[in-house]
Amino acid sequence: MENITSLFSQHGLLALFFGVLVEQLGAPIPALPFLLLAGVAAADNGVFAVQALAVATLASMIADSVWFYAGRRFGHRVLALLCRISISPDTCVRQSELSFARRGIATLVVAKFVPGLSILTPPLAGAMGMRVSSFVLFNIAGTLLWAGSGIAGGLLFHNQVGQLLAYLSQLGDTAMLLVACGVALYIVIRIWRRWRVKRSVASLPRVAPAQLADLLERGEELVIVDVRVSLAADAQRTHIQGARHIELSGIETAPVDTWPAKAKIITYCSCPNDASALKAAYLLGQRGIAASVLHGGIDAWIDAGYPVETIGHA
Structure with a gap:
């Protein structure tokens, strides 16, 4: 200071x-x-x-x-x-x-x-x-x-x-030491919370973009869930064909009774380490619904050259 x-x-x-x-x-x-x-x-x-x-x-x-x-x-x-x-x-x-x-x-x-x-x-x-x-x-x-x-x-x-x-x-140095201790404690708490969340989702299965493309090509029964947050009104968003848009905040209350009983559930997002998709799959698991996560999300899907649908928001 x-x-x-x-x-x-x-x-x-x-x-x-x-x-x-x-x-x-x-x-x-x-x-x-x-x-x-x-x-x-x-x-x-x-x-x-x-x-x-x-x-x-x-x-x-x-x-x-x-x-x-x-x-x-x-x-x-x-x-x-x-x-x-x-x-x-x-x-x-x-x-x-x-x-x-x-x-x-x-x-x-x-x-x-x-x-x-x-x-x-x-x-x-x-x-x-x-x-x-x-x-x-x-x-x-x-x-x-x-x-x-x-x-x-x-x-x-x-x-x-x-x-x-x-x-x-x-x-002088005492003030700096107090500030450093406070910052260190904050970092330790956040890292511990992050480790706890990672451990809870580590066992969730992942699906590579090529695997999902193969499932779609073979006409497998799928429920693909896009858990990204709705974008600004003047933005455009792309999504995988047939995906259902359910924001992560609504996963716990989303009506899933109409989902095919034998369908393979796959969640995806556009975020570091598939964080939102993993949490969505975890929450669906808490509801008794097994779900997999698209590895790399829609960004990996697009980078692999697979088709998407684009919806313009008015």
Whole structure:
């Protein structure tokens, strides 16, 4: 924290710009201290608050635009890359998609206040085919709210922030040790939870794309379940011919009485490590229905050159 304070005191708006830019690009460097320090500095200069808000918004929009176009160009592959470096790689995309399903594009407004969601929202918006104008409008609104809140916090509580910074400086290595212990405990808990979930689904059978194609060609009785979250209204989605769309959140209550008794059940998604499809198969197993998982999901199916149906959303 002392290094951040020193950096800001020497470079001001430039430090704020790069602090926000680097964080929004995905580096584990918090931008909030820079925003708070900008608010503290603005206590003696009201114009500085406006300048800081503009600089922070510009930096964030540059980073978010990079991720948005990466998502539009590379789709869920860029999301999988981001999730591989997260603590919860098997669920982060699904949680972000659920947020879009519940809040729509308003997710862009609140994303920066939710840990883990901020970095994933721009590429997910791009992968979902969101219009550039919609992305820019709602992302700017969310960025202004987020950056403005941080600067306003520093402005309103500049005395308390100054005292806190002085206290942390006095603690020195002790403060860093406490923070490191807290982060380590958090990581251990998340890794344990991830291991527990993985163990519960490790025995579920997988079906390769070639095997599924062969089953379809032979006319085998199948129930193929697409468990992906519904996409944005202006997006297009592709699915395997004949697949039934049942979101993961609805698997436990989905009516399965009409499913053929001897049909082979296969679930699939588009997420790292087939996380959603595995959980769907597990939940179906809890209901007494044996299910397999399409290995690699629809991405592997498409990469193998097998046909899909495309449905445009109005």
